Amino acid sequence: MPPPPAQLIGYLSRVDRPHHDAVLALVKRAILLPKLIRPLAATILAYLLLAYVAGLGTKALPVAAVVGAVMLLVTFLDNNVMRWAERNSSRIAMVLAVLALFFGLAATLLTKKEPLVVLAAGAGGFCVTWIVVTIGLVFLTLLIHLASLLLRAFASPIAAPVLAIFAHIHNRLLRTKYKGWVTSQGTPIIEFGSEGVKNFAPGNEAIFVSSPRFRCGGAAMAAGIPLFTAYELGNDAIIDQRVRAAYDALRATSSESHDDIANHPLMDFNPANGLPMIAGLGSVDVMGNAFGTDSHQSYHDVDMGHDSFNNH
Numbered sequence: 001m002p003p004p005p006a007q008l009i010g011y012l013s014r015v016d017r018p019h020h021d022a023v024l025a026l027v028k029r030a031i032l033l034p035k036l037i038r039p040l041a042a043t044i045l046a047y048l049l050l051a052y053v054a055g056l057g058t059k060a061l062p063v064a065a066v067v068g069a070v071m072l073l074v075t076f077l078d079n080n081v082m083r084w085a086e087r088n089s090s091r092i093a094m095v096l097a098v099l100a101l102f103f104g105l106a107a108t109l110l111t112k113k114e115p116l117v118v119l120a121a122g123a124g125g126f127c128v129t130w131i132v133v134t135i136g137l138v139f140l141t142l143l144i145h146l147a148s149l150l151l152r153a154f155a156s157p158i159a160a161p162v163l164a165i166f167a168h169i170h171n172r173l174l175r176t177k178y179k180g181w182v183t184s185q186g187t188p189i190i191e192f193g194s195e196g197v198k199n200f201a202p203g204n205e206a207i208f209v210s211s212p213r214f215r216c217g218g219a220a221m222a223a224g225i226p227l228f229t230a231y232e233l234g235n236d237a238i239i240d241q242r243v244r245a246a247y248d249a250l251r252a253t254s255s256e257s258h259d260d261i262a263n264h265p266l267m268d269f270n271p272a273n274g275l276p277m278i279a280g281l282g283s284v285d286v287m288g289n290a291f292g293t294d295s296h297q298s299y300h301d302v303d304m305g306h307d308s309f310n311n312h
Contacts, residue, residue, distance in 0.1 A: 043068030
């Protein structure tokens with residue numbers, strides 16, 4: 001199984017292969033298509049059933065449009081809102097529980113209750129709200145996911161063959177026009193399916209650069225830019241070590257002129273922290289550090305979610 005869409009795009013943005021921008025656009029389109037085709041298919045199928053099976057005629061059109069709109073909304077909630085709510089359920093429960101705490105305290109104070117009653121009301125409001133919100137988010141997530149599955153099943157008689165055709169076109173395009181997107185064994189790095197991307201299999205091959213700015217259309221290694229495997233992208237120590245070594249090797253090269261070195265892609269970033277340089281070699285980065293020095297904490301600009309990917 002491929003990683004989630006946002007994480008997949010993060011990985012693909014660092015793949016050093018020819019026609020990168022075109023392939024990335026193809027992947028984004030493949031991810032978007034099911035979200036659009038399924039609601040449209042549900043609308044068409046609902047209209048056909050209501051207009052010709054139930055005999056509603058043109059009156060079926062508004063109802064069918066509502067079915068499509070509901071599926072579009074449920075799909076958006078299932079793919080985006082509820083996933084965000086799952087990741088932040090503790091924060092959401094905490095915020096609402098704190099609001100309930102203050103509401104309970106304010107209500108009992110306004111009614112001039114005893115101090116113990118005030119404290120009990122505040123604590124009770126906090127605990128009850130925390131439990132209700134936490135359990136409610138779980139049930140709401142399950143309910144929306146179930147609704148999404150039912151609507152997808154309803155739309156599948158039309159959506160499934162259409163999505164299969166698009167997947168076949170995308171796979172054929174990848175094999176014929178973008179031939180560089182295969183491993184050394186000849187297996188495709190990306191495989192499309194009815195859900196968008198069916199498989200992402202870079203294997204244990206070094207095809208990733210440490211930053212999207214270092215992509216060279218498949219020529220990164222020839223340019224002296226280090227490549228990494230998917231597993232190595234999760235190891236900051238390996239990335240820092242190899243990038244620093246590449247900087248040192250580049251600066252020690254005597255066969256290149258100073259201008260060539262200054263214009264090298266590696267000079268776009270400070271090797272000490274990965275921050276962009278303002279004007280290349282000899283300048284400072286965006287935080288004011290001189291080239292090769294760091295007075296701030298190192299960071300990486302994309303959360304790749306390596307543990308999640310490596311578990312697939």
